[in-house]
Amino acid sequence: MESTWLVLLSLALGLTVGAGFVTLLYVAERHGKRAADVVNPAVPDGIDQVLDALESAGVVLDPSNNVIKSSPGALSMGLVVNQQLAHLELLDLARGVRRTGEAVSEELVLSRGPFGDASMHLRVRLARLGSRYVLLLAEDRTEAFRLDEVRRDFVANISHELKTPIAAVGLLAEALGHAADEPVQVRRFADRLTTEAERLARLTQEIIELSRLQAQDALREPELLDIDGIVAAGIDQNRVVADADRITIAVGKKSRAMVHGDERLLVMAVHNLVANAVHYSAPGSRVGVGARVSDGVIQITVTDQGVGIPEGDLDRIFERFFRVDQARSRNTGGTGLGLAIVKHVVQIHGGDIRVWSQPGHGSTFTIRLPEATHPAPAATGDTP
Known part of the structure; x- marks a missing residue:
């Protein structure tokens, strides 16, 4: 009888120890998963595919502002280096979005890469992505700014170039009126007037020709x-x-x-x-x-x-x-x-x-x- 009680006691003790061990394993597994989630946070569903398809720059930041996903455009622009944002201006904007929870849009001029001399004009927008992440989108507007500058310079140059022959034509026409009784002077002014008119016509034609060429890709x-x-x-x-x-x-x-x-x-x-x-x-x-x-x-x-x-x-x-x-x-x-x-x-x-x-x-x-x-x-x- 005594031996039977000893067997039952040993069995109960074994079951208790086994259950405790299983519980410890379960708790350890839960902690391990939680730690893995912190170390390797998962991007929300669908964001991977969206960023891979973006022609512009897209970046997802974790709570510590580490880059956990970026589009090819973000890498080619030099916005991301070693899984970190390469510009302090972008980090400051990300901290502000995380602090206030409100999306922001900004126009920034940044260097192309951390050590680049060339600058780029970006339109950036940052917003919360779920409760933990921040999404940064950037559009490179450098070419648009360059074309605007070229257009402004072109208009200014045309105005300057046209001003000279137009003024000359006006002055020569006035001089012709005053020299109406002097055939030699009339002939001289008429020749100069013809020269300026030809110059004006040539300039106008070349402006038209250049505009046509620039609008023609092939x-x-x-x-x-x-x-x-x-x-x-x-x-x-x-x-x-x-x-x-x-x-x-x-x-x-x-x-x-x-x-x-x-x-x-x-x-x-x-x-x-x-x-x-x-x-x-x-x-x-x-x-x-x-x-x-x-x-x-x-x-x-x-x-x-x-x-x-x-x-x-x-x-x-x-x-x-x-x-x-x-x-x-x-x-x-x-x-x-x-x-x-x-x-x-x-x-x-x-x-x-x-x-x-x-x-x-x-x-x-x-x-x-x-x-x-x-x-x-x-x-x-x-x-x-």
Whole structure:
């Protein structure tokens, strides 16, 4: 009997110890899960997919402002580095949202990355995401701000450029009235009036042309063109001016290359480069023009022996209305739009333009265009 009670007591004690052990395991598991949730917080359902699909920047912050999820845009903008926000301004906004619970929207100018020199204009919005997280969304407005600045500068430059010939036309018209009885003076003022009117017409036409080019992303109806014919046409338009200043235009060998493009635009681009070379060359000097093909790339080169371009201005010469020598440009009738037009013409043809220059020794401009893959049309002889 006594042995039976001992067996029952041992069994009860075993069950009690086992139940306690199971309880300890359950409690330990609950604590472990809670700790894991704190260390590895889960993003609310659906947020992962939304952030992965965002083209702009999106970031989810935990209660300690650690980044637990970010979109590719946030990484490419440099907003997130090592799972942390890279800008104190964004951290301050996140703390404010967490403190007040209210969403905020701000326009910020931040560096692109923690050590970047380039700045970016961002429109950011932060809001609570559930009870624990903060969601940050950022839209890069840098390009929009740049275009606004370009537009403002363009309008200001147009106003300035138009003011000079318009004022000159008004003054010359008034002078003509006072000199009505002096035929020589009338003729002189009339000639100057014609010159200013032509300059005004040329400036207006180039502004219209540049606006069309900037609105045109690609060629609408490209044709298969002979590059040698384009170069010859661009040169012919400058023969009279070059001969008047005793400037020799030397033409290289024929390239026999073909290009897909717009003939009028390409001739205009070559013409503008040759005209610049002639205008900035001394009387009696030489301008070289040539075209060649290398590895499927057509290169049209215009070289002069003129005054050259300072190194600091090389990055700006394709800007609208930019002139290296303001006085000389105005004396030769330059509008400051020629090289900008060349750049846009070349770009919509899938090419680029490069420049080399040394002050006092001259400049070389090179248009690079993709060679047409179609064979050149066969030469046709006279019909027998």
